[in-house]
Amino acid sequence: YVWYFFKARVYGADDIQIGNIRFDSNTAIRLPPNLSILATMNTSDQNVFTLDNAFQRRFDMELVRNEFEKGDNANQYGGYKTAAIQIQHDAVIADTNVSWGVFWEWINGKITTILKGLKSTEDKRLGVWFVSNVDGVIDQKVFAEKVLKYLWDDVFKFKRSDIFVEGINSLEKLIEKFEQPEGGGT
DSSP: OOOOOOOEEEOSSSOEEETTEEEOTTOOOOOOTTOOOOOOOOTTOGGGHHHHHHHHHHSOOOOOOOSOOBOSOTTSGGGBSSHHHHHHHHOEETTSSOBHHHHHHHHHHHHHHHTTTSTTHHHHSOOTTSSOOBTTEEOHHHIIIIIIHHIIIIITTTOGGGTSOTTOOSHHHHHHHHHSOTTSOO
């Protein structure tokens, strides 16, 4: 956080001047004309459902597509828009041979298929940057504690048997199997 300190001059018990602006008990909130407020929202968060609806009625909305953006030149960045997007797509998940892009496409396909007909399937899908790679690798702990936990606790909460193999009956067991798969090692 950057804190700005201004020389303030106090006029009365409720009056203060900062720069050329004088504030008193009747002063409304003032925003500079060059201030833009950008925000995102998840329409499936039921705790703020009425607030989401209010924002949707009052502001222009833009759908941000959940995809690895393609570039104009197929030979540059493996066909992706930027090197960062290509690295994110090709990032290997922990010590597996599975890239984030392959897993991302597969799991989002499962989410839309298994949850078909349920409200807010779109919001349950994993975003391209749901987890970020570090030097081309998605950390094992980050994947387990963020991705697997989200899938277990939120996405497939009522359909776990449709996605997780038999014998996986807790998040702890799921993470344990991911960290120590059959045949040893990670």
